[in-house]
Amino acid sequence: MSKARVKTNRPLILESAMRVPDGAGGYDEVWSALGTLWGQVEARSGRLTNAHGATVSDLSVKITLRGAPVGASNRPVAGQRLRSGDRLFRVDSVSEDNAGGFYLICHCQEERAV
DSSP, X not given: OOTTTOOOOEEEEEEEEEEEEOSSSSEEEEEEEEXXXXXXXXXXXXXXXXXXXXXXXXXXXXXXXXXXXTTOTTSOOTTOEEEETTEEEEEEEEEESSTTOSEEEEEEEEEEEO
């Protein structure tokens, strides 16, 4: 990937799920913001599907971010999500774009009710 072609000009909030007690012996899942990353979002493929009795648009998305070493707080991991306004992107996998690791490639899914 050429560095000149990547425009990491969209702010994305990195979020991680946390479990909090619900007061009834169980727990609720809440999302906590970890920080803002700048990225480029590219739609890959999409389809309509059914989830929980509703029709949803399932969109595969490639998000390119600036590189960060494994274990760094600004490097997403599978199971986290990226937020852009009201759009949510579930992170499925993260890898470097090449051996230099200047950029990270996040393969994500965006699911929206239609």
